[in-house]
Amino acid sequence: MNFCEGCNIATEDSRCPNCERKKLRTVTESDFCLAGKVDRIFGENLKDNLAAEDIDCVLMPYGSGVHSQFALPLESRLVYVRYPHLSAVRQIINGHN
Numbered sequence: 001m002n003f004c005e006g007c008n009i010a011t012e013d014s015r016c017p018n019c020e021r022k023k024l025r026t027v028t029e030s031d032f033c034l035a036g037k038v039d040r041i042f043g044e045n046l047k048d049n050l051a052a053e054d055i056d057c058v059l060m061p062y063g064s065g066v067h068s069q070f071a072l073p074l075e076s077r078l079v080y081v082r083y084p085h086l087s088a089v090r091q092i093i094n095g096h097n
Contacts, residue, residue: 001083003027008034010086032058032080036093043077046092055085 002024003009004016010033015022027033038046043059050057058081063074081089 001027003031003033003083008032008080010034010083027083029082029084031083032056033083033086035079035081035086035089037062037076037078038093038096040073040075040077042096043079046079046089050081050085050089055081055089057081057089 001010001012002014003026004011004019004021004024006021007016007018008031009016009018010027010031011017011024014024016024047057047059057079059077059079061074062076062078079089079093
């Protein structure tokens with residue numbers, strides 16, 4: 001499995017599916033990888049449930065710059081987890097959507 005350090009995406013491809021970078025390295029167990037995008041409330045619940053299972057999770061606010069201009073909260077979150085938990089967390093996210 002390859003890893004794009006710029007996008008934090010684990011992929012089987014030789015290019016990053018997001019930025020198309022060719023310079024990828026082998027993913028390690030300590031890499032935080034993008035698992036998916038969720039709404040804010042589901043993301044907070046997911047993070048709490050993963051913490052109860054001792055799974056590290058990082059949520060990054062994601063959305064339109066217009067919300068930021070009006071000091072409104074961004075309603076989406078990008079979910080990042082360490083590589084060993086990536087597949088399981090993706091299944092949870094896909095089951096929610």
